[in-house]
Amino acid sequence: MMSMKPRTKHILSIALAAAVIAMLLYLDSNKAQYSYSIAILERSAIYAVVAVSMNLLTGFTGLFSLGQAGFMAIGAYTVGILTIPVEARPNVYYINGIAEPLANVNLPFWAALILGGLMAALVGGLIGIPVLRLKSDYLAIATLGFSEIIRALIAAPQLDRITNGSYGLKSIPAFSSILQVFGIAALCILIMILVINSSYGRAFKAIREDETAAEAMGINLFKHKSMSFVISCFFTGISGGLLAVFMRSIDSKTFQVNLTYDILLIVVLGGLGSITGSVLASFLMTAGREWLRFFDVPLVIGGFSVPLFRNGFRMVIFSLILMAVVLYYRKGLMGNKEFSWDGILRFFYRIAGRLRRKTPGNGGEANA
């Protein structure tokens, strides 16, 4: 059928990567002018990491967790607490002070970020292991409950001297540039792709397809489910750490269940089992939400104030669009397929074919 030469595909891929890097470099050298776009792109890249990590678990292993916000909170607070400059701390913890052992601990961003991921993975293991050993159907409920408990713990007065309670953390050092965010996000996603394409990733897919058959093929269900869950938690923690650095100030409200639902929507819209779908949807959703701000400001045309245009209307439109996509693109943008140049080619041929058929006098109608 329609397909390109491998060489052509390689050239196109390299060209695409080069175009993205060039765009990022351009944005970075005109920071002041494009700060708004940069913020959207950075948030999208961070969401892409957590969306792919959720897809690894749900789309590739068939397990369902709703603890994303909680695991992100763990990563975010680990990074926040460990990277706020020592001089800035009295200012951050101005009410209750900071716990002695932490007062002078300051890690480089990289170390704190990895530690954030490890913390999330550790906590994930502690919650996941008993649940996955019994009945993995309860994973969603257990992680959802856990996520709320984490939020309560963060805001608990007893932990004020560590998490700064309900005052949250601020003065978290920012990213050096948008390239740093994209670089880390790309690395994380690349690692997850390698996991999925490895023999372990195939075992995950086997579990998703049919647990009984997978087990009959010698795959230890508990071991592989735990593996997938802990890996997913690790990268969710990393994305939480990135979010903390991106936002620079966080508190327990940053990590409400809504955050988890946003990620879930991205994964479903992008397509369960499609990594490129998750990445694409992260950017579309995050940007789409901003474009729709247009609906939030009162619109006056020639002295006539158009009804409905007011604060919050954008979310109505957003929900409608989502509903339409879920109704008509039930498998998400990408289904369980990945982006490929051949896919793009076919897509354009299909559109061209449809246009030709619609145009009368082209012989198309007669054929149909």
Add this chain to the structure above:
Amino acid sequence: MPDNVLHLADVTMQFGGVVAVNNLSLEVNRGEIVALIGPNGAGKTTAFNVATGVYAPTNGRVSFNGETIVSNFPQGKMKKMYAGENRGKYTDVVRKTPDVITKLGIARTFQNIRLFKNLTVFENVLIAKHMNMKAGLFLSTCMINYKEEREMRRQSTELLEIVGLAELRSEISGSLPYGQQRRLEIARALATEPSLLLLDEPAAGMNPQETNDLTSFIYQLRDDFHLTIFMIEHHMNLVMEISDRIYVLDFGKLIAAGTPSEVQNNQRVIDAYLGVAEDGE
């Protein structure tokens, strides 16, 4: 003394009040082809599920190459409800999970084909090679174990060639016709390198030609892979031709056992099953 591979001893499987397998004892010896036959709902598949660790039996023991892999006795709610025999004969609980039993060398296919439907033919076989992999997650992710991966792929390709599915390797397995899906399921089971192969109705849904081919295929498997084969099958021509011995199950109970000619001439078997089967088909 015959070399005992699989041994079921007094196995009873009770679901609530339903006794699906009732005090079943049987054995399969090395190199044999043994069939388990009986009317629908007799408990044949359930017996396979007990032998492969999918269900823990209510009472009884299963051993493989002399090692107990499954053993249980009525406990908890079943203490009161137990309607089978040999209560008190077994007092230990052994519950190896299906993956462990597969690693010991028992592989199986399923009556209602359980392929990884959305994955390719090749991936289906390759996945069964995973359990013998030495590399851990890290080495495998970083592709440091590429030699091992290459060997897994080579062996999977070879298996596909043996079962005649090499040209279809990139097809989505769920899209294959029925007969080929059954062959693929056998290839996938072989990929786990078993010594005992359990086939649950391998000819179901096959056309007469495919059923015919199956006979020589099963002989070939036994000889090339040094297998012992235990199969559930309804096609009497196939069963009578291929089996060294036959066990007949009815309402969970063993009603006859012996060589094909012995079983064929057994009045109880004719009444319970063979007469009915011939009328039915």
